[in-house]
Amino acid sequence: xxxxxxxxxxxxxxxxxxxxxxxxxxxxxxxxxxxxxxxxxxxxxxxxxxxxxxxxxxxxxxxxxxxxxxxxxxxxxxxxxxxxxxxxxxxxxxxxxxxxxxxxxxxxxxxxxxxxxxxxxxxxxxxxxxxxxxx
Amino acid sequence: xxxxxxxxxxxxxxxxxxxxxxxxxxxxxxxxxxxxxxxxxxxxxxxxxxxxxxxxxxxxxxxxxxxxxxxxxxxxxxxxxxxxxxxxxxxxxxxxxxxxxxxxxxxxxxxxxxxxxxxxxxxxxxxxxxxxxxxx
Numbered sequence: 180x181x182x183x184x185x186x187x188x189x190x191x192x193x194x195x196x197x198x199x200x201x202x203x204x205x206x207x208x209x210x211x212x213x214x215x216x217x218x219x220x221x222x223x224x225x226x227x228x229x230x231x232x233x234x235x236x237x238x239x240x241x242x243x244x245x246x247x248x249x250x251x252x253x254x255x256x257x258x259x260x261x262x263x264x265x266x267x268x269x270x271x272x273x274x275x276x277x278x279x280x281x282x283x284x285x286x287x288x289x290x291x292x293x294x295x296x297x298x299x300x301x302x303x304x305x306x307x308x309x310x311x312x313x314x
Numbered sequence: 315x316x317x318x319x320x321x322x323x324x325x326x327x328x329x330x331x332x333x334x335x336x337x338x339x340x341x342x343x344x345x346x347x348x349x350x351x352x353x354x355x356x357x358x359x360x361x362x363x364x365x366x367x368x369x370x371x372x373x374x375x376x377x378x379x380x381x382x383x384x385x386x387x388x389x390x391x392x393x394x395x396x397x398x399x400x401x402x403x404x405x406x407x408x409x410x411x412x413x414x415x416x417x418x419x420x421x422x423x424x425x426x427x428x429x430x431x432x433x434x435x436x437x438x439x440x441x442x443x444x445x446x447x448x449x450x
Contacts, residue, residue, distance in 0.1 A: 307327035
Protein backbone atom coordinates (compact mmCIF):
# COMPACT_ATOMS: atom_id res chain seq x y z
CA UNK A 180 0.00 0.00 0.00
CA UNK A 181 1.68 3.29 -1.02
CA UNK A 182 2.28 5.59 1.95
CA UNK A 183 0.31 8.55 0.67
CA UNK A 184 -2.98 6.66 0.29
CA UNK A 185 -4.07 7.51 3.81
CA UNK A 186 -3.58 11.25 3.17
CA UNK A 187 -5.55 10.88 -0.07
CA UNK A 188 -8.37 9.26 1.89
CA UNK A 189 -8.21 11.92 4.61
CA UNK A 190 -8.37 14.78 2.10
CA UNK A 191 -11.32 13.27 0.23
CA UNK A 192 -13.17 12.48 3.47
CA UNK A 193 -12.73 16.05 4.75
CA UNK A 194 -13.56 17.54 1.33
CA UNK A 195 -16.85 15.61 1.20
CA UNK A 196 -17.66 16.68 4.77
CA UNK A 197 -16.90 20.29 3.78
CA UNK A 198 -19.15 19.97 0.71
CA UNK A 199 -22.04 18.74 2.89
CA UNK A 200 -21.49 21.58 5.39
CA UNK A 201 -21.41 24.11 2.50
CA UNK A 202 -24.74 22.81 1.16
CA UNK A 203 -26.36 22.85 4.63
CA UNK A 204 -25.11 26.39 5.42
CA UNK A 205 -26.22 27.51 1.93
CA UNK A 206 -29.69 26.02 2.44
CA UNK A 207 -29.93 27.65 5.88
CA UNK A 208 -29.10 31.04 4.31
CA UNK A 209 -31.57 30.57 1.43
CA UNK A 210 -34.35 29.91 3.95
CA UNK A 211 -33.59 33.24 5.63
CA UNK A 212 -33.31 35.37 2.48
CA UNK A 213 -33.80 38.44 2.33
CA UNK A 214 -33.17 38.98 6.07
CA UNK A 215 -29.47 38.10 6.05
CA UNK A 216 -28.21 41.34 7.59
CA UNK A 217 -30.87 41.58 10.29
CA UNK A 218 -29.77 38.69 12.52
CA UNK A 219 -26.27 37.98 13.92
CA UNK A 220 -26.86 34.22 13.37
CA UNK A 221 -27.24 34.67 9.59
CA UNK A 222 -24.21 36.96 9.46
CA UNK A 223 -22.23 34.23 11.24
CA UNK A 224 -23.67 31.63 8.84
CA UNK A 225 -22.47 33.74 5.87
CA UNK A 226 -18.96 33.68 7.36
CA UNK A 227 -18.98 29.92 7.84
CA UNK A 228 -20.54 29.40 4.38
CA UNK A 229 -17.61 31.29 2.79
CA UNK A 230 -15.15 29.43 5.08
CA UNK A 231 -16.54 26.03 4.01
CA UNK A 232 -16.38 26.99 0.29
CA UNK A 233 -12.65 27.76 0.68
CA UNK A 234 -12.06 24.72 2.86
CA UNK A 235 -13.81 22.32 0.43
CA UNK A 236 -11.94 23.84 -2.52
CA UNK A 237 -8.59 23.47 -0.74
CA UNK A 238 -9.17 19.88 0.38
CA UNK A 239 -10.61 18.78 -2.99
CA UNK A 240 -7.69 20.31 -4.81
CA UNK A 241 -5.17 18.61 -2.48
CA UNK A 242 -7.02 15.32 -2.96
CA UNK A 243 -7.13 15.77 -6.76
CA UNK A 244 -3.38 16.41 -7.02
CA UNK A 245 -2.64 13.26 -4.96
CA UNK A 246 -5.28 11.19 -6.74
CA UNK A 247 -4.05 12.28 -10.18
CA UNK A 248 -0.50 11.41 -9.17
CA UNK A 249 -1.57 7.93 -8.04
CA UNK A 250 -3.51 7.43 -11.30
CA UNK A 251 -0.59 8.65 -13.41
CA UNK A 252 -2.57 11.60 -14.85
CA UNK A 253 -0.45 14.36 -13.41
CA UNK A 254 3.07 14.17 -12.11
CA UNK A 255 4.06 16.69 -9.43
CA UNK A 256 7.78 17.12 -8.69
CA UNK A 257 7.83 14.60 -5.82
CA UNK A 258 5.15 12.48 -4.09
CA UNK A 259 3.53 14.44 -1.29
CA UNK A 260 4.71 17.82 -2.52
CA UNK A 261 2.93 20.61 -4.42
CA UNK A 262 3.98 21.73 -7.89
CA UNK A 263 4.80 25.43 -8.23
CA UNK A 264 2.17 26.01 -10.92
CA UNK A 265 -0.74 24.91 -8.70
CA UNK A 266 0.29 26.95 -5.64
CA UNK A 267 -1.92 29.97 -6.55
CA UNK A 268 -4.96 27.65 -6.35
CA UNK A 269 -4.03 26.72 -2.78
CA UNK A 270 -3.58 30.39 -1.95
CA UNK A 271 -7.06 31.17 -3.39
CA UNK A 272 -8.55 28.51 -1.07
CA UNK A 273 -6.68 29.94 1.92
CA UNK A 274 -7.81 33.51 1.08
CA UNK A 275 -11.49 32.44 0.79
CA UNK A 276 -11.20 30.61 4.13
CA UNK A 277 -9.59 33.66 5.75
CA UNK A 278 -12.33 36.02 4.51
CA UNK A 279 -15.01 33.60 5.77
CA UNK A 280 -13.42 33.16 9.15
CA UNK A 281 -13.00 36.94 9.64
CA UNK A 282 -16.75 37.39 8.87
CA UNK A 283 -17.66 34.62 11.35
CA UNK A 284 -15.23 35.67 14.11
CA UNK A 285 -16.42 39.26 14.23
CA UNK A 286 -19.97 38.00 14.83
CA UNK A 287 -19.08 35.43 17.54
CA UNK A 288 -16.46 37.49 19.31
CA UNK A 289 -16.99 40.54 21.50
CA UNK A 290 -14.32 42.20 19.39
CA UNK A 291 -16.26 43.38 16.30
CA UNK A 292 -13.39 44.92 14.36
CA UNK A 293 -12.86 43.72 10.75
CA UNK A 294 -9.54 45.55 10.64
CA UNK A 295 -8.48 43.97 13.94
CA UNK A 296 -9.21 40.42 12.80
CA UNK A 297 -7.56 41.08 9.42
CA UNK A 298 -4.49 42.25 11.34
CA UNK A 299 -4.54 39.05 13.48
CA UNK A 300 -4.78 36.85 10.34
CA UNK A 301 -1.97 38.80 8.63
CA UNK A 302 0.16 38.37 11.75
CA UNK A 303 -0.58 34.61 11.66
CA UNK A 304 0.52 34.46 8.00
CA UNK A 305 3.74 36.39 8.77
CA UNK A 306 4.59 34.13 11.74
CA UNK A 307 3.89 31.00 9.67
CA UNK A 308 6.08 32.35 6.84
CA UNK A 309 8.89 33.21 9.28
CA UNK A 310 8.79 29.70 10.75
CA UNK A 311 8.69 28.08 7.28
CA UNK A 312 11.26 30.19 5.45
CA UNK A 313 12.90 32.39 8.04
CA UNK A 314 14.46 29.92 10.47
CA UNK B 315 15.74 27.83 -4.49
CA UNK B 316 13.03 27.52 -1.86
CA UNK B 317 12.04 24.02 -0.86
CA UNK B 318 8.67 22.87 -2.20
CA UNK B 319 7.87 21.35 1.20
CA UNK B 320 8.15 24.72 2.92
CA UNK B 321 5.02 25.90 1.13
CA UNK B 322 3.05 23.00 2.65
CA UNK B 323 4.64 23.80 6.01
CA UNK B 324 3.59 27.44 5.70
CA UNK B 325 0.00 26.59 4.66
CA UNK B 326 -0.47 24.12 7.50
CA UNK B 327 0.90 26.45 10.15
CA UNK B 328 -1.08 29.44 8.86
CA UNK B 329 -4.35 27.48 8.72
CA UNK B 330 -3.75 25.86 12.11
CA UNK B 331 -3.03 29.27 13.65
CA UNK B 332 -6.36 30.65 12.52
CA UNK B 333 -8.09 27.46 13.65
CA UNK B 334 -6.56 28.30 17.03
CA UNK B 335 -8.12 31.81 16.92
CA UNK B 336 -11.56 30.30 16.18
CA UNK B 337 -11.10 27.75 18.98
CA UNK B 338 -10.28 30.53 21.46
CA UNK B 339 -13.29 32.64 20.41
CA UNK B 340 -15.70 29.66 20.43
CA UNK B 341 -14.38 28.58 23.83
CA UNK B 342 -14.99 32.01 25.31
CA UNK B 343 -18.46 32.18 23.65
CA UNK B 344 -19.49 28.81 25.13
CA UNK B 345 -18.33 29.78 28.63
CA UNK B 346 -20.11 33.14 28.50
CA UNK B 347 -23.34 31.83 26.92
CA UNK B 348 -26.40 30.73 28.88
CA UNK B 349 -26.01 26.99 29.45
CA UNK B 350 -29.24 25.83 27.87
CA UNK B 351 -28.67 22.32 26.53
CA UNK B 352 -31.86 22.53 24.45
CA UNK B 353 -30.76 25.70 22.67
CA UNK B 354 -29.72 24.88 19.05
CA UNK B 355 -27.20 27.77 19.10
CA UNK B 356 -25.41 26.13 22.04
CA UNK B 357 -25.21 22.80 20.15
CA UNK B 358 -23.95 24.65 17.09
CA UNK B 359 -21.24 26.39 19.14
CA UNK B 360 -20.11 23.06 20.67
CA UNK B 361 -20.10 21.49 17.19
CA UNK B 362 -17.99 24.31 15.77
CA UNK B 363 -15.56 24.07 18.69
CA UNK B 364 -15.13 20.29 18.21
CA UNK B 365 -14.89 20.63 14.41
CA UNK B 366 -12.30 23.38 14.51
CA UNK B 367 -10.34 21.61 17.30
CA UNK B 368 -10.19 18.49 15.08
CA UNK B 369 -8.92 20.59 12.19
CA UNK B 370 -6.39 22.33 14.38
CA UNK B 371 -5.15 18.91 15.52
CA UNK B 372 -4.87 17.60 11.93
CA UNK B 373 -3.21 20.73 10.59
CA UNK B 374 -0.81 21.17 13.48
CA UNK B 375 0.22 17.51 13.39
CA UNK B 376 0.78 17.73 9.61
CA UNK B 377 2.78 20.91 10.13
CA UNK B 378 4.95 19.16 12.72
CA UNK B 379 5.68 16.38 10.20
CA UNK B 380 6.71 18.87 7.51
CA UNK B 381 8.70 20.93 9.99
CA UNK B 382 10.63 17.75 10.77
CA UNK B 383 11.13 17.14 7.04
CA UNK B 384 12.42 20.61 6.22
CA UNK B 385 14.33 21.45 9.41
CA UNK B 386 15.49 18.10 10.76
CA UNK B 387 15.87 16.14 7.52
CA UNK B 388 13.25 13.53 8.42
CA UNK B 389 11.77 11.48 5.56
CA UNK B 390 8.60 12.98 4.01
CA UNK B 391 5.38 10.94 4.22
CA UNK B 392 6.05 7.94 1.98
CA UNK B 393 5.81 4.13 1.97
CA UNK B 394 7.75 3.86 5.25
CA UNK B 395 5.38 6.33 6.86
CA UNK B 396 3.04 3.55 8.03
CA UNK B 397 5.93 2.01 10.00
CA UNK B 398 5.53 4.78 12.56
CA UNK B 399 2.76 3.54 14.90
CA UNK B 400 1.97 7.10 16.01
CA UNK B 401 0.78 8.46 12.65
CA UNK B 402 -2.58 6.82 12.07
CA UNK B 403 -3.88 7.20 15.69
CA UNK B 404 -2.93 10.90 15.62
CA UNK B 405 -4.77 11.51 12.33
CA UNK B 406 -7.67 9.27 13.40
CA UNK B 407 -8.14 11.32 16.61
CA UNK B 408 -8.48 14.49 14.50
CA UNK B 409 -10.90 12.77 12.12
CA UNK B 410 -13.11 11.62 15.02
CA UNK B 411 -13.24 15.16 16.49
CA UNK B 412 -14.05 16.66 13.08
CA UNK B 413 -16.79 14.08 12.44
CA UNK B 414 -18.51 14.49 15.83
CA UNK B 415 -18.24 18.28 15.49
CA UNK B 416 -19.75 18.24 12.01
CA UNK B 417 -22.73 16.15 13.16
CA UNK B 418 -23.32 18.67 15.98
CA UNK B 419 -23.12 21.54 13.43
CA UNK B 420 -25.43 19.94 10.88
CA UNK B 421 -28.19 18.89 13.28
CA UNK B 422 -29.37 22.37 14.43
CA UNK B 423 -28.82 23.89 10.98
CA UNK B 424 -30.98 21.36 9.18
CA UNK B 425 -33.96 21.30 11.51
CA UNK B 426 -36.39 20.44 8.71
CA UNK B 427 -34.48 17.25 7.84
CA UNK B 428 -34.67 14.12 9.99
CA UNK B 429 -31.56 14.48 12.18
CA UNK B 430 -30.81 10.77 12.06
CA UNK B 431 -29.79 11.16 8.41
CA UNK B 432 -26.37 12.52 9.51
CA UNK B 433 -25.57 9.27 11.30
CA UNK B 434 -25.86 7.54 7.88
CA UNK B 435 -24.26 10.25 5.75
CA UNK B 436 -20.94 10.30 7.64
CA UNK B 437 -20.27 6.50 7.36
CA UNK B 438 -21.42 6.74 3.71
CA UNK B 439 -18.83 9.38 2.81
CA UNK B 440 -16.18 7.36 4.70
CA UNK B 441 -16.99 4.32 2.53
CA UNK B 442 -17.00 6.42 -0.68
CA UNK B 443 -13.59 7.89 0.27
CA UNK B 444 -12.17 4.42 1.00
CA UNK B 445 -13.46 3.06 -2.33
CA UNK B 446 -12.07 5.97 -4.36
CA UNK B 447 -8.71 5.86 -2.55
CA UNK B 448 -7.95 2.17 -2.40
CA UNK B 449 -10.14 0.57 -5.08
CA UNK B 450 -9.63 2.85 -8.11
